[in-house]
Amino acid sequence: MRNKIKISASILAANPMRFEEEIKRIEAAGIDLIHIDVMDGHFVPNITIGPFIVAGIRRITNIPLDIHLMIEHPERYVEAFAGAAEGNGIITFHIETVKNPKEIISLIKSTGMKVGISLNPGTPVEMIENFLDQVDMALVMSVNPGFAGQKFIPIALPKIARLRDKAPDKMDIQVDGGITPDNISQVVKQGANVIVAASAIFKTSDPGNAIKSLKQIAEQTMEKDAVNLVNR
Numbered sequence: 704m705r706n707k708i709k710i711s712a713s714i715l716a717a718n719p720m721r722f723e724e725e726i727k728r729i730e731a732a733g734i735d736l737i738h739i740d741v742m743d744g745h746f747v748p749n750i751t752i753g754p755f756i757v758a759g760i761r762r763i764t765n766i767p768l769d770i771h772l773m774i775e776h777p778e779r780y781v782e783a784f785a786g787a788a789e790g791n792g793i794i795t796f797h798i799e800t801v802k803n804p805k806e807i808i809s810l811i812k813s814t815g816m817k818v819g820i821s822l823n824p825g826t827p828v829e830m831i832e833n834f835l836d837q838v839d840m841a842l843v844m845s846v847n848p849g850f851a852g853q854k855f856i857p858i859a860l861p862k863i864a865r866l867r868d869k870a871p872d873k874m875d876i877q878v879d880g881g882i883t884p885d886n887i888s889q890v891v892k893q894g895a896n897v898i899v900a901a902s903a904i905f906k907t908s909d910p911g912n913a914i915k916s917l918k919q920i921a922e923q924t925m926e927k928d929a930v931n932l933v934n935r
């Protein structure tokens with residue numbers, strides 16, 4: 704039995720002057736997670752959100768925060784982000800940014816947050832395989848991180864499939880970058896169950912409806928897959 708589908712709305716494509724309104728709107732639509740892209744201008748060519756804004760977001764919602772650290776030296780900021788999220792959510796670090804993954808995994812766990820491990824499109828899955836039994840989620844990037852609105856890179860598909868094969872059943876597999884109603888079925892078929900979307904939610908005229916239809920397509924795909932497996 705696979706983990707259920709969760710949609711994680713990336714506020715990178717939301718209107719930053721209206722975070723409260725945007726967040727209330729996706730909350731009303733039943734969003735599962737709020738994805739927060741933290742970028743430092745070093746690991747990725749963009750600078751975004753720090754703990755101060757995350758604390759502000761936490762004041763307006765109780766939805767779990769899905770904090771994606773695209774920063775060098777992520778261990779230096781774990782406690783600040785966990786505190787800002789009030790321990791409710793998950794912190795994901797990039798394997799490319801740490802020398803000792805076990806250390807940061809324990810550090811994140813000690814804050815009460817769940818732990819995610821991520822890899823860029825150019826990084827092989829083998830780099831994270833030894834840590835899968837220690838984390839709650841693996842995040843496969845399907846764009847080179849830095850910006851919303853990029854095109855999905857299909858190299859993510861075999862990586863998701865390999866992770867689904869190697870990972871413990873209860874581990875979530877997240878995919879992030881270029882997800883649309885047209886390709887969400889492909890990533891779910893390969894084994895992803897936590898789907899990040901920014902443009903496909905916030906760049907539409909009705910973000911609430913966009914969330915519901917992404918979730919519906921993903922859930923129907925997962926159900927069909929389960930039926931196919933039984934009938935095989």
Ligand SMILES: O=C(CO)[C@@H](O)[C@H](O)COP(=O)(O)O
Nearest residue numbers: 715848849851852881901902
């Ligand atoms: O981490 C990132 C980009 O680096 C993502 O979370 C983007 O925010 C996804 O944006 P879309 O591709 O869905 O527009």
